[in-house]
Amino acid sequence: MAAPARKPILISGAGVCSLLLGQALLRASIPFRIFEKDTSITFRAQGYRLRLSNEGLDAIEAVLGDGFQKFWDACGKTGGAGFASLDALTGEPLADELPSYDSTKEKKADGSPEAAAQNTIRETLASRGGKVVGISRGGMRRIFLEGCEDSIEWDHQVTGYELTSSGVRAIFSDGSRSIEGEMLIGGDGLYSGVAEQLSGGALKVYDTGARGIHGQAPTTAFKGLGEGVFRILDQSRVEGRAFIITNVRAGDMDDPSIEFGWTMGAQPGVINPPNEDYTITGAPAANIAKSITEKWHPRLRPLFDQMVESEAAFWKITCSTPEGVPEWPNEPRVTVIGDAAHSMTPAGGIGCNTGVRDSALLGRLLAEAGGFRDGVTAAYEKEMRVYASEAVRTSYGLAKHQFGVIIDENTPTIQRGQRSV
Numbered sequence: 001m002a003a004p005a006r007k008p009i010l011i012s013g014a015g016v017c018s019l020l021l022g023q024a025l026l027r028a029s030i031p032f033r034i035f036e037k038d039t040s041i042t043f044r045a046q047g048y049r050l051r052l053s054n055e056g057l058d059a060i061e062a063v064l065g066d067g068f069q070k071f072w073d074a075c076g077k078t079g080g081a082g083f084a085s086l087d088a089l090t091g092e093p094l095a096d097e098l099p100s101y102d103s104t105k106e107k108k109a110d111g112s113p114e115a116a117a118q119n120t121i122r123e124t125l126a127s128r129g130g131k132v133v134g135i136s137r138g139g140m141r142r143i144f145l146e147g148c149e150d151s152i153e154w155d156h157q158v159t160g161y162e163l164t165s166s167g168v169r170a171i172f173s174d175g176s177r178s179i180e181g182e183m184l185i186g187g188d189g190l191y192s193g194v195a196e197q198l199s200g201g202a203l204k205v206y207d208t209g210a211r212g213i214h215g216q217a218p219t220t221a222f223k224g225l226g227e228g229v230f231r232i233l234d235q236s237r238v239e240g241r242a243f244i245i246t247n248v249r250a251g252d253m254d255d256p257s258i259e260f261g262w263t264m265g266a267q268p269g270v271i272n273p274p275n276e277d278y279t280i281t282g283a284p285a286a287n288i289a290k291s292i293t294e295k296w297h298p299r300l301r302p303l304f305d306q307m308v309e310s311e312a313a314f315w316k317i318t319c320s321t322p323e324g325v326p327e328w329p330n331e332p333r334v335t336v337i338g339d340a341a342h343s344m345t346p347a348g349g350i351g352c353n354t355g356v357r358d359s360a361l362l363g364r365l366l367a368e369a370g371g372f373r374d375g376v377t378a379a380y381e382k383e384m385r386v387y388a389s390e391a392v393r394t395s396y397g398l399a400k401h402q403f404g405v406i407i408d409e410n411t412p413t414i415q416r417g418q419r420s421v
Contacts, residue, residue, distance in 0.1 A: 005031075006030075006031055006182070006371060007031075007166075007167055007179075007180055007181050007182045008030075008031040008032045008033045008151075008179070008181050008182065009025055009030060009031070009032040009033075009181060009182055009183050009184075009185065009366065009371065009372070010032070010033050010035070010168065010169075010170050010178060010181035010183065010184045010185070011032060011033065011034045011035070011184075011185045011187055012034075012035050012158035012170060012184065012185070012186050012187060012188040012192070012194055013034075013035075013036060013037075013158070013186070013187040013188030013189060013192075013340075014034050014035075014036035014038070014041070014141075014145075014152055014154075015141070015187060015188070015189060015338065015339075016050075016137060016140050016141055016144065016338070016352060016355065016356065017187045017337045017338035017339075017355040017356060017358055017359045018034055018185070018187035018188075018337070018338070018359075019034070019141055019144035019145055019148060020059075020060065020063055020144050020356055020359035020360070020363075021185060021187065021337065021358075021359040021362060021363050022034055022144070022148040022151060023063050023064060023067075023144055023147070023148065023363075024063045024359060024360065024362075024363025024364070024366070024367060025363065025366065025367075026147055026148060026151075027063070027065065027367070028363070028366065028367035028370075030366060030367070030370070030371050031151075032151055033151055033152075033153060033178070033179070033181065034148065034151055034152045034153070035152075035153050035156040035157075035158050035170055035172070035178065036152060036153070036154050036155075036156065037155070037156065037157035037158075037173075037188075038154065038155070039154050039155045040154055041138075041141055041142065041145060050134060050135060050136070050137055050140065050349065050352045051132060051133070051134045051247070051349035051352075052075065052127060052133045052134060052135065052352070052353060053127050053349070053350075053353045054127045054128065055353055055357060056127075056352065056353030056354075056356050056357065057127055057128060057133065059353075059356045059357045059359065059360035059361075060356055060360070062360045062364070063356075063359065063360050063363055070143065071135075071140075071143050074135060074139055074143060075133050075134060075135045076133070076134050076135065076247070076249045076252070077129070077131040077132070077133055077249065078131060078132040078133075078134070078227060078228065078229060078247045078248065078249045078250075083228065083229045083230075083231075084228050084229070084230050084231075085230070085231045085232075085233065086230060086231070086232045086233070086297075086300075087232075087233065087297075088232050088233055088234035088236075088242075088243075088293070088296045088297065088300065089234065089236055089295060089296060089297060090297060091297030091298075091299045091300060094233060132229050132247050134247055136216075136261060137352075156172050156178075157172060157173040158170045158171065158172060158173075158178075158186075158188060158193060158194060159171055159172065159173050159193040160193045160194065160196075160197045161184050161194060161197065161334060162177070163331075163333065163334075164180055166180070167180040167181055167182055167183075167333065168180070168181055168182075168183060168184045168333045168334060169181070170184055182333070182371055182372035183333045183334065183335075183372050183376075183377075184333065184334045185334075185335060185336070185337060185362070186198065186334070186335070186336035186337070186340045186341075187336070187337045187338050187340060188340055189338065189339045189340055190205050190316075190318060190339050190340075190343055190414060190416070191414065191415075191416050192336060192339075192340035192416055193416060194334065194336060194340065195336045195340040195341065195416060196416040198328060198331060198334050198335070198336060199326070199328040199336075200328060200329075202326045202327070202328045203320070203325075203326065203328070203336070203340075203341065203416075204320065204321055204413045205318050205319070205320060205343045205413060205414045205416065206318060206319050206320070206321070206407045206411045206412070206413055206414075207316060207318055207411070207412050207413065207414050208268075208316075208317045208318060208319060208345070208399075208405045208406075208407065208411065209267075209268035209269075209317075209411075210265060210266060210267055210268055210316075210317035210403055210405055211265075211266055211268070211270070211271035211272070211273070211314065211315070211316060211317060212263060212264055212265040212266065212271065212314070212315045212316075212317055212346070213263075213264040213271060213285050213288060213289045213312060213313070213314055213315070214261065214262075214263055214264075214285075214311075214312065214313045214315060215261065215262055215264065215285070215286065215289055215303075215304070215307045215308075215311060215312045216259045216260060216261040216262065216307065216308050216311050217259060217260065217262075217302065217303050217304075217306045217307045217308060218256040218257075218258070218259055218260075218306055218308075219248075219249075219252045219253050219254075219255055219256065219258045219259065219260050220253065220254065220255075220256045220302075220306075221260075221302035221303050221305075221306040221307075222246070222248045222253060222260050222302070222303065223253050223254075223302075224298075224299035224300065224302060225246075225248050225299065225300070226248065226250075227248050227249065227250035227253075228247070228248060229245075229246075229247040229248075230244075230245070230246050230247070230248070231243060231244075231245050232244045232245075232246075232296075232300060234292070234293075234296065236295075237270060237292075239266075239267070239269040239270045240266060240267030240268060240269055240270050240404075241266065241267050241270075241403070241404070242264065242265070242266040242267075242270050242271075242292055243264070243265055243266070243403075244262045244263060244264045244265075244303075245262065245263050245265075245346070246260060246261065246262035246263070246303070247260075248260060259308060259311075262303055263346060264289055264292070265317060265346060265403060266292070267403060267404055270292065271288060271292070271314070272288075273285070273288075273314045278314045278315065278316060280314060281310070281311075281312060281313045281314075282309055282310050282312060283309050283312070284312075285312035285313055285314050286307055286309040286312035289304055289307070289312060290304045290305070290307075316414075317345055317346065317399070317403070317405065318343045318345070318414060319343055319344060319345050319392070319395065319396050319399065319405070319407060320342045320343045320344070320392050321392070321407075322392065322393060322396040322397075322407055323389070323393070324385065324388070324389025324390070324392050324393060325341060325342050325384065325385045325388045325389050325392065327385070330377060330378045330381060331377065332372075332374050332375070332376070332377055332378070333372065333377070334377065335362070335377040335380060335381060337355060337358035337359060337362060338354075338355035338358055338359075339351065339355065341358065341384065341388065342354060342355075342388045342389075342391065342392050344391065344392055344395035344396075345395045345396060345398070345399035345403070345405060346399075347395050347396075347398035347399040347402055347403070348394060348395055348398050350391045350394060350395045351391075351395065353391075354387065354388050354391040357384075357387060357388075358380075358384055358388070361380055361383060361384060362376075362380045365379055365380055
C-alpha cells in the first residue's frame, strides 16, 4: 500500500520572502501551497529596486544553488562612482559621507545614556565585488516564482488560522478554510493577520507618519546624474524634508527600453495620498511626486517628467519595535517571515535582506527535517530574533538620524489582519 500523501506547508502571501521559501521547499521536494490576496503577480505596481547586501545575496544563493547565476545576471551592478548626496534645488553636492549615527549620543527616557549598541552605525552600500547590487522587486518575484506556479492560489487573502489535531488550516477573508497543512508560514507583510494571531499582538508595526512614493523612468532620464548611488535631499519645504534614493548603472543609460527606479521619502505632512488610500497606484502618486519636485534642478527633473506613471505607488514608512523582535509563546506549526516578523524603515536597505535570510534559514531547517518537525519553528525564531533585532535597531537608528523619524509611546500602530487603506 502506498504511503499517504504528505500534507503541504501552507504559506500566506506571495511576496519575495514567501516565494524564496517556496523555492527552498521545491528543491527539498516538500509540498507547499502559497495563498496570495492579489489576482496575479502583475496586479500592482512594484518596479522599484531593492539593494542587496552580502548577507542577502548569500541567503538567496544558498536557496537557489545552481540557479543563482540566472538571478545574479538579472541584477544591476553599479560601481566606480560611489555615493553622492545632492541638493535637490541646486544639483550641487552635499557632504558626500555615507549617513551614520552615533548611538553613544542616545538617551534613555530618564536622560541617562543608552547602554546598548555603544558604537557608530554607518550605512554601507557595496556588496559583492565592490559593486552596489540591486534588482526590482517585480524582477525578483518573477525569478522566484519560476517552478512554483502550480503551487500558488491567487485571490486568496489569509486573515488567520485554526489549529487541527494534526495540522493547521488557513482562514481566508471570506470565512472559508484552506486544505489542512502541516504548518503555516505567515509571509504576508505588514498587515499579516497570521502575525497578529500568533504573537497575540506582541508583533507591533509603528506608523512613523513619514510617507513615500516609488517610481521609475527610462534610463535615459538619468543621464544627467551619471553613474553612482544618489541621495537627493530637498530641505526647502515648509512641511518637511523630502528626498529620493536611486542608483544608476552606466552601461544602461543609453537604452530607453530599460527603466531605473527611484524611491522618494518624506517627513510627515509632505506626501498625502487621496483619502489616505495607500492602495492607489499610477497617476495620483505620479502627480504628487511631480508637484513635490517641480522646483528641483533641471538635471533631476527628467526622472519625474519622464516617469512611467503606471508604476508609481504610495507607501508608508513603518518600523517594528526599535528594541527588536519580541518573544511570543512558540507554536510548533506556525511562524512568520519577512515584514510580518520585522518591519523596517527604508534606511540602509536592510528590510529585504533580512527577509530573505528568514527564507533561507527556515527553508534549510525544513529541508533538514524533511518537512514539519516539532522544534523547527522554535529553532528558527531563536536564530531569527538575533539578526533581525540587530537589523531593526540599525534601520531605526539610521532613519532617526536621516529622516527625523521618532517612535515613542505616542506613535500609532497599524492594525494588522486587514488590507491597507
